[in-house]
Amino acid sequence: MSIAEKKAAEEKATKDNPEVIISVENVSLAYSAGNSSNVLEDIGLKLHQGEFVCLLGPSGCGKSTLLKIIAGLIPPTKGNAAMDGEVIKGPDWHRGVVFQQPPLYSWLSTRENVRFGLKMRKIPKQEGLKLADEYLHKVGLLEYAAHKPYELSGGMKQRVAIARALVNSPRVLLMDEPFGALDALTREEMVMLLRNIWRETGCTILFITHDVDEALSLGTRVLVMSRNPGQIIREFKTSFTWEFSGENPSRTRYSQNFVEMREKILDLIHKQKLYSTSSLE
Known part of the structure; x- marks a missing residue:
């Protein structure tokens, strides 16, 4: 086998069997030791290199809790989450996190907010400033580098938060409803920006949202969670994100495949809400 043939075979194998970066095994969580009711129960999840995984479910199903466990912000009651085979025991810059309300430091400029993580990692100042400006350029905010938060x-602040997470070149980006507080037009712009950044960087993304259209237009996989306790009950493999990158994205949104998958997901979530309501009666 020639070198070129060997390289092609290796690339095909990588594509067909992408590397597992995050592995969640039998994870359960209760907020107190004496609480018999779990917030999360027996969660199993794998995130592969280069995936864009969207997580949907009714309010209170534990989506954010699962993200925090993967981020290393809280430990599970049972089971474990691991990155590259090593159990996650705390936060790590290899896992960037973006929340709905970007926690920017009001006394720092946009540039210094983006550089903050690099500064904590002792990256030389000039290198850090260069990287900060590079990522501000990626999110279209270089001209606002000297501005305060x-x-x-709101949309600009969220761009800064994304740049601050990405400047560390994390292998995984964890996003907890990052566009939930934005108006519709700004939200659509942010969706397009994030899609472009994902394609450019090849970063693995776990994205929490309540918006089914947003999940389908971004994700390569969409996971739906149940309520009380939170479990992953259905997985949908999608390819709409590539179609949204084309010349006529609105055609994709109204295609039969998109509409049918959207209705299936909405029906699943609606059933979870009905079940939760009836259980209280």
Whole structure:
């Protein structure tokens, strides 16, 4: 076998069997030791290199809790989450996190907010400033590098938060409803920006949202969780994100395949809400 043939075979094998970066095994969580009711129960999940996984489910099903466990912010009651085979025991810059309300430091400029993580990692100042400007350029905010957070709109603040997470070149980006507080137009712009950044960087993304259309237009996989306790009950493999990158994305949104999958997901979530309501009666 020639070198070129061997390389092609290796690339095909990688594509067909992508590397597992995050592995969640039998994870359960109760907020107190004496609480017999779990927030999460027996969660199993694998995130592969380069995936964009969207997590959906009714409010209170534990989506954010699962993300925090993967981020290393809270430990599970049972089971474990691991990265590259090593149990996650705390936060790590290899796992960037973006929340709905970007926790920017009001006394720092946009540039210094983006550079903050690099500074904590002792990256030389000039290298850090160069990287900060590079990622501000990626999110379209380089001209606002000297501005303070209070001078930015909500969408701009979220761009800064994304740049701050990405500047460390994390292998995994964890996003907890990052566009939930934005208006519809800004939200659509952020969706397009995130899609482009994902394709450019090849970063693995776990994205929590309540918006089914948003999940289908971004994800390569969409996972639906149940309520009380939170479990992953259905997985949908999708390819709409590539179609949304084409010349006529609105055609994809109204295609038969998109509409049918959207209705299936909405029906699943609606049934979870009905079940939760009836259980209280």
